[in-house]
Amino acid sequence: MRVRKELGLGELGGELGRLQEAISRSASSILELEGVVDSARAFCPVDTGALASSIRAERRGPTDAALVAGGGGLINPRTGRPVDYAVAVHDGTSGQPPRPFLEQALYEQRMVLAEEMARRTAEAL
Amino acid sequence: MAMQVEYRVTVTGLEEAAAAAEAAGRSAAQASNAVNGLQSGASRALPILTTSLRAVNSTRLAVEQTAKALVTMNPEAVLYALLNMASVVTSLTRLMRTLRESTAVASAAQAVLATLTGRWWLIPLALAAGALVYSRVQAMQSGGPVRETGLYVLHRGEYVVPARSVTSYGPIFVTFERQPREGADAEEWLRRLGPRVAEEARRGA
Numbered sequence: 001m002r003v004r005k006e007l008g009l010g011e012l013g014g015e016l017g018r019l020q021e022a023i024s025r026s027a028s029s030i031l032e033l034e035g036v037v038d039s040a041r042a043f044c045p046v047d048t049g050a051l052a053s054s055i056r057a058e059r060r061g062p063t064d065a066a067l068v069a070g071g072g073g074l075i076n077p078r079t080g081r082p083v084d085y086a087v088a089v090h091d092g093t094s095g096q097p098p099r100p101f102l103e104q105a106l107y108e109q110r111m112v113l114a115e116e117m118a119r120r121t122a123e124a125l
Numbered sequence: 126m127a128m129q130v131e132y133r134v135t136v137t138g139l140e141e142a143a144a145a146a147e148a149a150g151r152s153a154a155q156a157s158n159a160v161n162g163l164q165s166g167a168s169r170a171l172p173i174l175t176t177s178l179r180a181v182n183s184t185r186l187a188v189e190q191t192a193k194a195l196v197t198m199n200p201e202a203v204l205y206a207l208l209n210m211a212s213v214v215t216s217l218t219r220l221m222r223t224l225r226e227s228t229a230v231a232s233a234a235q236a237v238l239a240t241l242t243g244r245w246w247l248i249p250l251a252l253a254a255g256a257l258v259y260s261r262v263q264a265m266q267s268g269g270p271v272r273e274t275g276l277y278v279l280h281r282g283e284y285v286v287p288a289r290s291v292t293s294y295g296p297i298f299v300t301f302e303r304q305p306r307e308g309a310d311a312e313e314w315l316r317r318l319g320p321r322v323a324e325e326a327r328r329g330a
Contacts, residue, residue, distance in 0.1 A: 020143035027136045030299075036134075054129075063136045066304065070129035084128045091130075102132050106301045113299050117136075 019121070024062075026120035030113050031065040033057035040067065040105035045089060050076040054083045055102075067102055131304040 037057050044052040054074045058066045070086025092098030 023143060024139060027139055031134065031136065033134060060133070063139065065134045067132045067134060068129055069131075070127075072129070082128065086130045087127055102130055106132060106134075110299065110301070117299075 018124075022121045022124035023117075025124055026117045027063060029120055030117050031057075031059065031063070033065055033067055035112055035116070036067055036105050036109045039109050040069065040102050043099075043101035043104045043108075044069070045099050045101070048076055048078050050074055050083050051086060051089060054086065067106065069102055127305075133300075133302045133304050135300045135302070137300065 034057075037055055040055045041052045044055060046052055051069065054072045055067070055069045056072060058068055060066055069090065070083050072083070074083045075081065076083055088096070090098065090100055090102060
């Protein structure tokens, strides 16, 4: 992506002043974790789809978010029980290998987050 | 057992980036004032084209290299790019000295800026990243645990166990961390690391 903007020297100071706000807004925006949630759902093993549906991003502060799987009030339609097996699926058990779908998504998307932040910063200027 | 798995995603370093942008903005305003002052006093025109082109080209190259180094998160490339940025600052200083003797101040300055406009917003980030990298590069000569987050100079033959996951964009770090952070969780992860490394080694990864 390329942004072109022609400026006189006199305008450059003002533009750079706006950069601070643009950086903060883009950081806040990437913490919505949209791509990471999609990626985690794609990596998540699916039986009824309840676990994949429980994957979500939760904002915890201006510069904090959490990628969460399990809980959230969702019910597994087959068992009628809450989705309380996220840890067992993600980390594995003695009889079941780990399927670390959240970790896979974060690794896959980590540079996308950085590039998105740069792109959104540029777009805001 | 906990009902849910949670990874905390945190963005840090925004203050440093904002401070760099503010400092760059102040420098630009000062430069603008200086140029305006020079414009008002007409003097002789000097051939500045060659110097301008050299400065513009080296600046463009350095900014491109720095941007690439930041995106690929290659510490060696970041340091290399930083050296180029230092050279650019020198060459821009030389250009400004030449400009002070010219009546073509405004057009030359705008030519420089127009050439940079493709990625000009990266300059303060790049400078901030460079400064941060330079100030935070640390050595692990005597080995041991990594007590502070940062960049380290490592040598052939040294061995590093990777932390969970950290990526960065210049001075801005995006950190992923498994929650909760109790010691038992970390110990569990370390217990699982051994077999994982062995499996990857077996696969030739």
